[in-house]
Amino acid sequence: MKVVKAKINDIDKAVDLAFSMQSNIETRCRSLLLDASREQIYDMFSSYVERDEHEILLVEKDGKLEGLTPIYWMEEDLYVSYAQGPYGYDYEAVANCLYDYVAENFKGYKFYVNTASEHTKSIKFYENKDFQKIEEAVMLKLENFSSDYSNEFVQELNKNNSRNLYNWIEGCIDQDTYWNSKRISENLDRFIILGYFEKGIKGHIIGRGSVNYTEIIAFSGDEIVKEKLFRSFISKANKRNVKLIDLYTEDDYEVSLGTKYGFKLYDNNNCFLKYL
Structure with a gap:
């Protein structure tokens, strides 16, 4: 061959x-x-x-x-x-x-x-x-949704909070993550980025995609913070006329959040890595 x-x-x-x-x-x-x-x-x-x-x-x-x-x-x-x-x-x-x-x-x-x-x-x-399995995730999606939820502690990325939010993002990723804060800042039109600020930053959520679609690619915080960020993200996506949200995760709590707010399980993925 x-x-x-x-x-x-x-x-x-x-x-x-x-x-x-x-x-x-x-x-x-x-x-x-x-x-x-x-x-x-x-x-x-x-x-x-x-x-x-x-x-x-x-x-x-x-x-x-x-x-x-x-x-x-x-x-x-x-x-x-x-x-x-x-x-x-x-x-x-x-x-x-x-x-x-x-x-x-x-x-x-x-x-x-x-x-x-x-x-x-x-x-x-x-x-x-001898590849290393680095992810065993499930994939959920939300279609045909509407939401007007808001929370006083959730802020979208802006010039006033960008330094704190980017620093937080960098602290949540490893060196092999492609979408670091530098690349995100150079492609902001592709992203929905929210942070949770209550006596400092406590969590964040990032969606990446196109006009009609976004995939949640980063999510951090404790369970209370995550739920508020998640609901806020759905509302922000709705206001931007996003038609489909993808949630790709191996975290059981995030799966339960997705299920609670109408996401449907539709696929799975195993990711392997090897250094050549």
């Missing part, structure tokens, strides 16, 4: 393979969902062929497509990740081929992979390759 970088005319056959496996809960690949359409996969794969620091890696044997994965990396951060996959008729053989390629071409990088709990072959593969 060998790894080949896909060109635009390879996309159709790559999508055919991926789509046939995405609808099976035991062979589907995060981050797409089980019910992902062929059009969604096609759009994703096409964009990866055309963007810098993105590729579709095909695994071929005797000229026949055996498997693939989209991959992206950030040279500045020494970060590399499978965006979707790998897919393979012989999963272990394809995964080994792709792993060897990444290990050879991205030495010194942090290698992140994601997979669903039901994809037991992939979980076993990463464990056998």
Whole structure:
């Protein structure tokens, strides 16, 4: 088997393979969902062929497509990740081929992979390759919601509280976190950021997304603070005409909060890390 970088005319056959496996809960690949359409996969794969620091890696044997994965990396951060996959008729053989390629071409990088709990072959593969499981999370979503809750101690990021809030955020992340306070401050139009201020800052919540969508990517505080921040966040998202909120978490209390305020469980994710 060998790894080949896909060109635009390879996309159709790559999508055919991926789509046939995405609808099976035991062979589907995060981050797409089980019910992902062929059009969604096609759009994703096409964009990866055309963007810098993105590729579709095909695994071929005797000229026949055996498997693939989209991959992206950030040279500045020494970060590399499978965006979707790998897919393979012989999963272990394809995964080994792709792993060897990444290990050879991205030495010194942090290698992140994601997979669903039901994809037991992939979980076993990463464990056998000495990846560290860093997250085992569930995913909840809230759609078609309305809220006008407010709390006197919850403030949105502004010029008066930004220093305290950014310092707090930095204290809640580790060195490998991509969305640190510097990157957030350079992309504020993509974020909803709230802090809880009662005799100093006691917690925060951050949502990242687009006009109609936001994902909660950071959440801190004790249980009382978290509930007030959570309710305030839903109201702020509603005022911004957000249509869908995603909550990605491995914290039991946050799951219970989501359930209490109408979020529905819809997926899970296991994240693995290896330093190459």
